[in-house]
Amino acid sequence: MARTFRWWRGIGGVLGVAFAYLAYVYLTLPDVRALATTNPETTAFIELRRDEAHAAGKSFNLRRRWVPYGRVSSHLKRAVIVAEDSAFFEHEGLDYEQMKESLEASLEDGAPMRGASTITQQLAKNLYLSPTRNPVRKLTEIFIARRLETALSKRRIFEIYLNSIEWGDGIFGCEAAARAYFGKSAAELGPAEAALMAGAIINPRVHSPAKPTRRLLRRQQIILRRMGGAQPPADVPAGGDAAPAVPPPEPPPPTTPPPPPSSFSG
Numbered sequence: 001m002a003r004t005f006r007w008w009r010g011i012g013g014v015l016g017v018a019f020a021y022l023a024y025v026y027l028t029l030p031d032v033r034a035l036a037t038t039n040p041e042t043t044a045f046i047e048l049r050r051d052e053a054h055a056a057g058k059s060f061n062l063r064r065r066w067v068p069y070g071r072v073s074s075h076l077k078r079a080v081i082v083a084e085d086s087a088f089f090e091h092e093g094l095d096y097e098q099m100k101e102s103l104e105a106s107l108e109d110g111a112p113m114r115g116a117s118t119i120t121q122q123l124a125k126n127l128y129l130s131p132t133r134n135p136v137r138k139l140t141e142i143f144i145a146r147r148l149e150t151a152l153s154k155r156r157i158f159e160i161y162l163n164s165i166e167w168g169d170g171i172f173g174c175e176a177a178a179r180a181y182f183g184k185s186a187a188e189l190g191p192a193e194a195a196l197m198a199g200a201i202i203n204p205r206v207h208s209p210a211k212p213t214r215r216l217l218r219r220q221q222i223i224l225r226r227m228g229g230a231q232p233p234a235d236v237p238a239g240g241d242a243a244p245a246v247p248p249p250e251p252p253p254p255t256t257p258p259p260p261p262s263s264f265s266g
């Protein structure tokens with residue numbers, strides 16, 4: 001009896017510590033509400049790369065230029081969606097089906113969970129966290145992702161994502177990447193260029209659109225085949241740039257013309 005009591009007391013202590021730690025993590029999360037109207041000046045990943053360069057005695061040449069959502073090619077928007085998170089406009093920051101599949105694959109081969117992060121989770125990691133893989137960081141990422149989904153519209157999350165993610169050595173955001181790799185703005189990207197850029201997101205420091213690897217070229221073709229079915233959500237107009245067309249008002253019903261005046265001879 002005494003042993004059972006001690007066992008339950010031990011379990012209760014562990015649960016209490018776990019709950020206290022989770023509460024601490026939650027209470028110290030960043031306030032993301034300002035992102036609704038303010039563009040982030042830097043990100044955790046930018047600062048990480050800056051520190052890495054300085055530690056190696058190298059200069060850090062940051063290339064980043066913010067571009068409004070409406071000035072990003074609709075081809076790139078579709079390519080990124082199908083490459084990174086096809087259910088982005090349907091979930092609330094977490095894709096539970098993908099997480100389940102990733103967990104099952106991880107249990108089978110013994111490797112860490114991969115491929116289950118949504119665009120919102122990726123943005124949370126890029127803005128505030130690090131690329132390290134551990135349960136605590138993953139849990140924090142999930143909490144931040146839920147806050148982003150609560151505070152921001154899908155369109156705004158996607159806009160910040162496109163302007164913040166790493167796209168090569170010192171290259172952050174789609175505008176800088178488009179100019180670095182293709183010598184044009186993000187608004188001018190065609191389908192093949194967009195698919196190549198989207199395919200590189202998986203590891204932009206290894207897969208460069210300037211010198212695409214075989215794996216990147218295969219991903220480009222897969223993305224191109226999927227792009228035709230990708231559609232923006234209701235709050236993002238088709239093509240991502242113009243407002244939805246408003247039908248013209250219906251014309252008034254026709255009226256019967258009055259009869260011509262009668263003429264009398266007299």
